[in-house]
Amino acid sequence: MRIVTVSHRSGDLLPILLDGDGLPIPSPNEFLLSRRNLSTNTLIRNLRELSVLYRWLEDRQIDLRARLKIGTLFTEAEFSGGLIEFLRKDMESEDKVVSPHTFNNRLATIRQYFVWELDVYISSLPLSDSQYEVLQAARKRLMGWIDRAFINTPRAGSISRKSLTNDEAEFLLQCLNPESPDSFAHFEPVKFRNFAAVSLMLNCGLRPGELLSLRVEDIQIGSISSVTVKRRSPDPLDKRKPRPSVKRNGRVLPLEGHHFVRMLDRYIVEWREILTSPHI
Known part of the structure; x- marks a missing residue:
């Protein structure tokens, strides 16, 4: 079976x-x-x-x-x-x-x-x-x-939930900061991708499936920057296994923090195309 x-x-x-x-x-x-x-x-x-x-x-x-x-x-x-x-x-x-x-x-x-x-x-x-x-x-x-x-x-309230403290989250972002000489990874596009992904999850509370379902058009950079989480119909061209999905209702979330928004914009404009190239 x-x-x-x-x-x-x-x-x-x-x-x-x-x-x-x-x-x-x-x-x-x-x-x-x-x-x-x-x-x-x-x-x-x-x-x-x-x-x-x-x-x-x-x-x-x-x-x-x-x-x-x-x-x-x-x-x-x-x-x-x-x-x-x-x-x-x-x-x-x-x-x-x-x-x-x-x-x-x-x-x-x-x-x-x-x-x-x-x-x-x-x-x-x-x-x-x-x-x-x-x-x-x-x-x-x-x-x-x-x-x-x-x-x-046991009731949900009696279960200890593990999450990053503010200091731990700050330390993690500093380790991934592409502008830091001590940041992890050696390939510049990977540095920006990792920083953008982790920052979106920490700042916006995105689930892994929601993060992996984002498209470039879902992110708006401007005077009021935001990311839109959408539930879409299945994409037959998405060959990822398991295929990520959005389980919660769609919503618009603000993007805050000048440094984070600037790094996210640089990743989309400068580095993302390099990572999606078939020659990488």
């Missing part, structure tokens, strides 16, 4: 889950199509989580669709003593267990998948079918088991 990512002509990257024979597994891939608005990385993570479910189903020789037809997905013993314990395992080393955060992510995705699977099957039944009530009761029972299985994790 493995995941492959298919690049479409439109530029969309869509992962699919394959079985041991290299054939797509229909239901999880159909579920993924209903979530195509999410980023490729999120879809890949969802398939990894669903692959754990399908490994367990394969080990237990359980046909999910056949279970739906008889109106019973799992017994409580199968779910609590089988699936839940399997979801705790590290798939790379089965003698280890995953973190509570990873376990909860797996369970949340599987919950969404079961809801989708039940809704699709129930919607295909006629209203007069007696199985409708049976499946609704089975759904309520299964959702209750899943909701009770989540592990309580």
